[in-house]
Amino acid sequence: MSRKNLPLAKVYRLLEPGPVVLVTTARGDSRDIMAMSWHTMLEFEPPLVGCVISNRNHSFKLLKATRECVINLPAVALTEQVVGCGNTSGARVDKFARFGLTPVAAAFVGAPLIAECFAQLECRVVDTRMVPKYCFFVLEVVKAWIDPAVKAPRTLHHRGRGRFMVAGAEIKLKSKMK
Numbered sequence: 001m002s003r004k005n006l007p008l009a010k011v012y013r014l015l016e017p018g019p020v021v022l023v024t025t026a027r028g029d030s031r032d033i034m035a036m037s038w039h040t041m042l043e044f045e046p047p048l049v050g051c052v053i054s055n056r057n058h059s060f061k062l063l064k065a066t067r068e069c070v071i072n073l074p075a076v077a078l079t080e081q082v083v084g085c086g087n088t089s090g091a092r093v094d095k096f097a098r099f100g101l102t103p104v105a106a107a108f109v110g111a112p113l114i115a116e117c118f119a120q121l122e123c124r125v126v127d128t129r130m131v132p133k134y135c136f137f138v139l140e141v142v143k144a145w146i147d148p149a150v151k152a153p154r155t156l157h158h159r160g161r162g163r164f165m166v167a168g169a170e171i172k173l174k175s176k177m178k
């Protein structure tokens, strides 16, 4: 393989794990949706998810105050909505109304599920020690929902500057793996 210099500012485009998710939060009359792709699994069970939510985002304020959110998983059909939610502020617009998304009451948290997503994870913040330095929240998934009709979801994987890789092909190995 040949090699050329990659500017350090573009490294995230190689490692940004995805899939891109939509994080919902709510406090009183205020509710919000933001796109997020900087997240990582930290534990199997109970599932723990680490994520970076910038303190410049309105979602940060709602999450910090309520310690609850929902991680909603959109597939490729929602790309326009994902980009919209990732480029507007919930401090100024109701993104459910603006982007035609449907809020549904969650079972255990105050933040709403997004009906159009194929899976929804209700989460509570369990560790904020890295928030001051990295805006890194540790979330515990307390309830998970999945659309049984969606077998191989075509999830979005951010490659920077409005470009996405779309998951699709699934390979199944004959050898047993965990």
Ligand SMILES: Cc1cc2nc3c(=O)[nH]c(=O)nc-3n(C[C@H](O)[C@H](O)[C@H](O)COP(=O)(O)O)c2cc1C
Pocket: 020, 032, 033, 034, 035, 036, 037, 038, 039, 052, 053, 054, 056, 057, 058, 059, 060, 082, 083, 085, 086, 087, 088, 089, 090, 091, 158
């Ligand atoms: C594909 C995509 C991925 C994003 N990932 C993150 C992320 O991981 N963390 C973050 O803080 N912001 C991320 N953003 C930016 C927020 O979604 C954006 O700042 C949004 O406007 C915040 O909305 P809010 O102010 O209503 O919370 C991403 C945006 C896009 C388009």
